[in-house]
Amino acid sequence: xxxxxxxxxxxxxxxxxxxxxxxxxxxxxxxxxxxxxxxxxxxxxxxxxxxxxxxxxxxxxxxxxxxxxxxxxxxxxxxxxxxxxxxxxxxxxxxxxxxxxxxxxxxxxxxxxxxxxxxxxxxxxxxxxxxxxxxxxxxxxxxxxxxxxxxxxxxxxxxxxxxxxxxxxxxxxxxxxxxxxxxxxxxxxxxxxxxxxxxxxxxxxxxxxxxxxxxxxxxxxxxxxxxxxxxxxxxxxxxxxxxxxxxxxxxxxxxxxxxxxxxxxxxxxxxxxxxxxxxxxxxxxxxx
Amino acid sequence: xxxxxxxxxxxxxxxxxxxxxxxxxxxxxxxxxxxxxxxxxxxxxxxxxxxxxxxxxxxxxxxxxxxxxxxxxxxxxxxxxxxxxxxxxxxxxxxxxxxxxxxxxxxxxxxxxxxxxxxxxxxxxxxxxxxxxxxxxxxxxxxxxxxxxxxxxxxxxxxxxxxxxxxxxxxxxxxxxxxxxxxxxxxxxxxxxxxxxxxxxxxxxxxxxxxxxxxxxxxxxxxxxxxxxxxxxxxxxxxxxxxxxxxxxxxxxxxxxxxxxxx
Amino acid sequence: xxxxxxxxxxxxxxxxxxxxxxxxxxxxxxxxxxxxxxxxxxxxxxxxxxxxxxxxxxxxxxxxxxxxxxxxxxxxxxxxxxxxxxxxxxxxxxxxxxxxxxxxxxxxxxxxxxxxxxxxxxxxxxxxxxxxxxxxxxxxxxxxxxxxxxxxxxxxxxxxxxxxxxxxxxxxxxxxxxxxxxxxxxxxxxxxxxxxxxxxxxxxxxxxxxxxxxxxxxxxxxxxxxxxxxxxxxxxxxxxxxxxxxxxxxxxxxxxxxxxxxxxxxxxxxxxxxxxxxxxxxxxxxxxxxxxxxxxxxxxxxxxxxxxxxxxxxxxxxxxxxxxxxxxxxxxxxxxxxxxxxxxxxxxxxxxxxxxxx
Numbered sequence: 001x002x003x004x005x006x007x008x009x010x011x012x013x014x015x016x017x018x019x020x021x022x023x024x025x026x027x028x029x030x031x032x033x034x035x036x037x038x039x040x041x042x043x044x045x046x047x048x049x050x051x052x053x054x055x056x057x058x059x060x061x062x063x064x065x066x067x068x069x070x071x072x073x074x075x076x077x078x079x080x081x082x083x084x085x086x087x088x089x090x091x092x093x094x095x096x097x098x099x100x101x102x103x104x105x106x107x108x109x110x111x112x113x114x115x116x117x118x119x120x121x122x123x124x125x126x127x128x129x130x131x132x133x134x135x136x137x138x139x140x141x142x143x144x145x146x147x148x149x150x151x152x153x154x155x156x157x158x159x160x161x162x163x164x165x166x167x168x169x170x171x172x173x174x175x176x177x178x179x180x181x182x183x184x185x186x187x188x189x190x191x192x193x194x195x196x197x198x199x200x201x202x203x204x205x206x207x208x209x210x211x212x213x214x215x216x217x218x219x220x221x222x223x224x225x226x227x228x229x230x231x232x233x234x235x236x237x238x239x240x241x242x243x244x245x246x247x248x249x250x251x252x253x254x255x256x257x258x259x260x261x262x263x264x265x266x267x268x269x270x271x272x273x274x275x276x277x278x279x280x281x282x283x284x285x286x287x288x
Numbered sequence: 289x290x291x292x293x294x295x296x297x298x299x300x301x302x303x304x305x306x307x308x309x310x311x312x313x314x315x316x317x318x319x320x321x322x323x324x325x326x327x328x329x330x331x332x333x334x335x336x337x338x339x340x341x342x343x344x345x346x347x348x349x350x351x352x353x354x355x356x357x358x359x360x361x362x363x364x365x366x367x368x369x370x371x372x373x374x375x376x377x378x379x380x381x382x383x384x385x386x387x388x389x390x391x392x393x394x395x396x397x398x399x400x401x402x403x404x405x406x407x408x409x410x411x412x413x414x415x416x417x418x419x420x421x422x423x424x425x426x427x428x429x430x431x432x433x434x435x436x437x438x439x440x441x442x443x444x445x446x447x448x449x450x451x452x453x454x455x456x457x458x459x460x461x462x463x464x465x466x467x468x469x470x471x472x473x474x475x476x477x478x479x480x481x482x483x484x485x486x487x488x489x490x491x492x493x494x495x496x497x498x499x500x501x502x503x504x505x506x507x508x509x510x511x512x513x514x515x516x517x518x519x520x521x522x523x524x525x526x527x528x529x530x531x532x533x534x535x536x537x538x539x540x541x542x543x544x545x546x547x548x549x550x551x
Numbered sequence: 552x553x554x555x556x557x558x559x560x561x562x563x564x565x566x567x568x569x570x571x572x573x574x575x576x577x578x579x580x581x582x583x584x585x586x587x588x589x590x591x592x593x594x595x596x597x598x599x600x601x602x603x604x605x606x607x608x609x610x611x612x613x614x615x616x617x618x619x620x621x622x623x624x625x626x627x628x629x630x631x632x633x634x635x636x637x638x639x640x641x642x643x644x645x646x647x648x649x650x651x652x653x654x655x656x657x658x659x660x661x662x663x664x665x666x667x668x669x670x671x672x673x674x675x676x677x678x679x680x681x682x683x684x685x686x687x688x689x690x691x692x693x694x695x696x697x698x699x700x701x702x703x704x705x706x707x708x709x710x711x712x713x714x715x716x717x718x719x720x721x722x723x724x725x726x727x728x729x730x731x732x733x734x735x736x737x738x739x740x741x742x743x744x745x746x747x748x749x750x751x752x753x754x755x756x757x758x759x760x761x762x763x764x765x766x767x768x769x770x771x772x773x774x775x776x777x778x779x780x781x782x783x784x785x786x787x788x789x790x791x792x793x794x795x796x797x798x799x800x801x802x803x804x805x806x807x808x809x810x811x812x813x814x815x816x817x818x819x820x821x822x823x824x825x826x827x828x829x830x831x832x833x834x835x836x837x838x839x840x841x842x843x844x845x846x847x848x849x850x851x852x853x854x855x856x857x858x859x860x861x862x863x864x865x866x867x868x869x870x871x872x873x874x875x876x877x878x879x880x881x882x883x884x885x886x887x888x889x890x891x892x893x894x895x896x897x898x899x900x901x902x903x904x905x906x907x908x909x
Contacts, residue, residue: 031678083877086346089677090624094819095876097812101869108862160396167386167397173346174383178398178444179372219685226682264689271683275675 007241007248009138009207012145015240016200017221018228019149020193025230027169027189028081030092034100035197036218041103042068042198043205044111065198073194077187085172100218107212116210141203148196149237156233165189216260220247223263227270229280238278242266293319293448293480294340294376299354301335301344309335309349310504317448322474322481324495324512326488326525331501333484334381337450340482341378342368358448375447381456384437387426391417394425394440403445405477410439413469431462435469442473448480455487463487467494488525492516500525567748586733590726598725600841605732606794608833611817612743613786615829619818620747621779622759623672627684629811630691631784634664635791636801637695640710645702650715650722654792661788662781664691669780673773676762688811695803703802715796728797735793739786744826746782755779756824809865816872822882831883839871840864 017035024032032038042065049064076099084091156162168175168185176182201210204217224243228235243263250259276282294317301309310332317323325333338344340356342365356363363371368378386394395407395417411418414435420428425436434454441449454470455463471494474481485491492498492512500508500521508521515521560566570576590598614628638657642648648656671683703710714723722728746752754775757765766772795801813836821832843864847855875882 031682080873080877087880090618090622090681091876091880093624093678093681094815094872097815098869098872098876101809101812102866102873105862105864105866105869108858108865112858163389163393163397167389167393170386170388171383173343174380174386175397176368177341177343177372177378177380178440179369180397181369219689222682261689261693264686264693267682267686268690271671271675271679271686275679 003248005138007244008142009203010244010248011237011241012142013200013203013207013217013240014220014224014243015237016145016148016196016203017217018224018236018240019152019233020196020200021222021225022228022230022233022236023152023189023193023196025225026233027165027186028085028092029089029169030081030096031222031230032193033093033096033218033222034103035193035221036215037100037103037107038072038194039197039201039204039217039221040210040212040215041072041106041201042194043201043210044107044116046198046202047116047205047210048111065202066195069195069198070191073190073192074187076194077190078183081190082183082186100215104212104215107215114211117205117208138206141206144199145203148199149233152192153233161185161188219267220263223267223270226275226277227266229277231281232277232279235277235279291319292316293359294482295355295357296336296340297355297357299336299339299356300352301332301339301349302352303335303347303349305350308504310339310501312505313354313501315499315506315509317480317482318497319480320474320478321496322471322483322494324488324491324498325482325484325501326486326491326498327501328486328525332504333501334452336501337378337452337482337484341376341450342366342371343378372444375445376450377441377444377446377448378450379437379441379452379454381452385425385428385433385440388424390422390424391428391436392421394436395443398440398443403443405442405445407443409477410442413442413473414439430457431459431466434458434466438470438473442477442479446479448482451481451483453484453486455485455490463490467491470494488521492526569744569748583737587730590729595725598729600838602725602728602732602797604834604837605729605736606790606797607814607817607837608736608830609739609793610787610790610814611821611829611833612739612826613783613790614814615818615821615823615826616743616746616755616786617779617783618815619823619825619829620752620759621755621776622762623669623776623779624677624681625668625684625780625783626681626808626811626815627668627688627691628783628787628814629806629808630668630688631661631664631787632791632794632810633691633695633803633806634661634784635788635793636795636806637698637803638788639712639792639795640801641698643712643715644710650717650796653715654789657788657792658785661785661791664788665781665784666777668784669777672776672780685808688808692803692806695806699803710802711800712795714799722796732793739789740826740830747826751775751778759824812872813868816868818882819872820875820882822884825882825884827887828882828884831887835883836868836871839867843867 017039020038021032021035024030024035045068046061046065050061052060080095080099081092084095156165164175164180164185165188167178168180168182172182172186175185200217200221204210204214208214220243221240224239225236226239227242228237228239243266246266247259247262250256250262270277296313296315299313300311303309313332313336315323315325315336325336327333335344335349338347338349339351342363344350351364358371358374358376363374363376372378386397389397395410399407416432417436417439420432425433428436438449438451441451451470454466458466467490470481470483473479474494483491483495492515495512498509498512498515499506500515508515508518510518516526560568560571565571570579589601593601610628610632613631614625617623617625635657638660639653642653642656643650668684668687671687672680675683699710714721716722717731720727722731747755754765754770757768757770758772758775762772817832817836818829819832820835821830822828844860847860847863879885
């Protein structure tokens with residue numbers, strides 16, 4: 001049972017990261033190499049805002065996380081990504097790499113890279129069969145993740161804004177000609193992706209800890225996104241599960257040290273046998 | 289004489305701050321008419337459309353002189369989505385549909401609330417689209433893509449429809465079909481259309497008024513009927529006579545005079 | 552010959568000239584003379600800084616060719632440096648081979664690994680290629696970590712290496728290193744310039760701009776893409792080997808992804824498709840942390856403690872990447888070109904067109 005709980009929460013963490021990567025890829029053909037850093041910084045912001053509110057109600061912390069998502073995600077897009085829209089493909093990649101470094105340095109400078117654990121509502125724990133314990137936080141995390149994905153799916157496939165998202169991703173010029181405010185759509189993509197990353201960072205901070213080393217979850221998230229397919233949200237969920245499961249099994253059955261390196265092993269395998277992922281579209285490979 | 293929906297006066301556009309693409313271009317598009325802008329490759333027709341629809345900055349070009357007046361208001365340099373929201377809708381030459389969305393989703397993309405033209409109306413003009421409703425737009429044939437592109441444009445509540453090179457890459461019979469539908473749209477929906485075309489014959493067949501561009505300026509204009517029968521236009525753009533009876537250049541007296549002895 | 556502007560060439564012959572204008576020849580000569588006499592009048596610390604710049608430049612040139620000229624984005628440069636470092640370790644401490652042999656071996660092994668790492672480039676482009684190189688980076692680092700854990704004194708401490716010797720000369724003193732590295736850098740730079748202005752360079756630029764069109768014109772993509780990777784890896788491996796000898800220690804911790812990004816920053820800041828840019832970028836980024844350190848002298852003392860200085864140094868590299876990409880995408884080389892053009896056109900100034908009334 002503990003197996004299920006741990007894997008479930010790890011899946012949530014990685015799936016959320018992967019979802020953020022997929023959203024940004026769908027919206028702007030951008031692979032965000034700063035996603036891990038965004039997650040951890042978001043986690044730190046959540047932690048800091050929770051400190052300010054006495055930990056009795058998590059709502060202010062949530063508000064802090066939302067504000068962070070809007071401000072950070074919006075400014076990354078409006079301040080940086082928007083300016084390089086027409087340029088060769090490597091420019092956004094390098095830009096996100098630069099952002100990753102700046103975010104990492106922010107962790108060092110602002111939070112002194114202290115190891116930080118997020119614990120809200122750990123106390124009332126649920127005892128389950130098999131001796132596993134689940135805190136309310138764990139349950140809330142899983143529920144939130146599911147809610148996030150369901151909302152996102154409905155939004156993208158059923159609403160007009162969702163269709164606009166996908167169209168804008170493919171051809172911003174044409175979208176603009178048909179009256180869509182491209183800047184709004186793409187900013188929204190970044191805000192949603194940052195929010196997913198923050199949520200993931202909070203989850204990770206609750207289970208493990210936040211520090212400059214934890215930014216490596218970005219690699220796991222990227223791997224999960226690739227496994228599922230860079231342009232598939234359902235792939236993000238599946239990919240997250242695959243990576244989470246593989247990591248858990250490696251820690252338990254093979255060698256804990258190897259689990260750090262596992263994401264890139266999976267990456268190697270995927271790139272060799274099926275680079276467009278389980279649910280991705282093949283044409284995407286050439287579109288880059 | 290109906291009001292001019294669009295007036296372009298002495299327009300000058302420069303690319304990359306060094307190359308003048310069009311100069312002194314003036315044209316009027318009366319409300320409800322179908323105006324054709326014809327000319328050969330590189331004459332500046334697409335540039336004119338881009339200037340009107342606000343898409344010059346994306347090509348590193350700018351309006352350096354002249355005015356574009358829409359509904360009596362000056363709209364130089366406005367953002368494209370502002371112009372789109374005010375009824376100036378461009379159907380571009382390339383990338384005119386969203387290839388990764390289905391036909392239905394393409395149409396859905398464009399529709400903003402209930403406009404005067406409904407989706408059913410659009411599909412009535414282009415019944416082929418309803419047959420292919422769930423197919424990805426990228427897999428449509430050239431003619432079908434054109435239809436979808438025009439359909440999308442119609443759903444954007446256009447008041448002035450700008451169409452760039454409708455006939456490019458299409459078989460003559462498809463061109464004829466498309467032109468007829470366009471003509472019907474113009475007459476039945478009372479939609480003002482500015483049509484840029486290299487295929488002068490097809491364009492003049494349905495237009496009310498036409499402008500001829502060459503080398504960045506307007507060199508000729510008048511009612512379409514007049515142009516159709518004008519000998520110069522016939523020679524330069526219509527193959528010398530009615531389409532299908534093109535003469536060899538040797539038979540045209542003027543060319544004989546231009547034969548060069550030095551190669 | 553008519554007075555052609557600095558950046559425009561009017562014949563193939565002229566285009567192939569490395570330094571067409573007289574003032575450029577003079578400038579380079581002066582630069583070399585200054586470089587040779589520099590150590591005489593500078594502190595050891597400054598000479599050490601210059602050595603670091605030279606070492607970085609060799610690696611940066613490799614990346615400039617791969618990413619700047621051939622357009623293959625690579626995040627695996629740190630892995631190639633590690634190859635150089637660990638080859639040095641294995642060959643010099645275990646097998647006790649002489650310096651020259653180790654250097655040659657590092658170059659060859661680097662070329663071979665470059666070939667392997669370059670294979671994905673035949674299948675992927677763009678982002679997917681970047682991700683492949685990322686995977687390659689982690690693989691190589693994993694192997695290096697395992698080696699260090701098994702054969703090193705401990706998993707985290709480095710493996711030490713003695714000073715190398717060439718014939719009678721032992722490279723121990725910073726000043727001796729300076730001349731050796733300067734000579735090597737000049738040779739390598741000349742080699743790169745020649746590579747780039749002849750067929751490989753043209754093939755690479757064609758691949759960078761539009762590889763499908765290049766292929767249609769008969770450019771053998773396989774050959775040239777792999778060649779680019781090989782050259783890049785060789786140079787990085789040489790750089791890594793020399794760095795190992797220079798600092799007398801090799802530890803896998805140094806070869807992080809951040810190091811690879813630092814090299815990427817060098818060519819972004821310097822200018823992507825330019826040899827001079829690579830050198831300028833290498834010097835800029837290498838000296839940057841020291842510059843920030845000097846800057847902190849003007850700030851309150853307390854800021855030095857804790858990790859603020861380190862954090863700012865880390866962040867500065869990222870900030871440079873961002874700022875240059877946004878505002879000066881062609882890098883320092885472009886800035887230099889603009890200065891050249893300004894003086895070339897003086898007193899005439901190019902006036903941009905008057906904007907129409909909005």
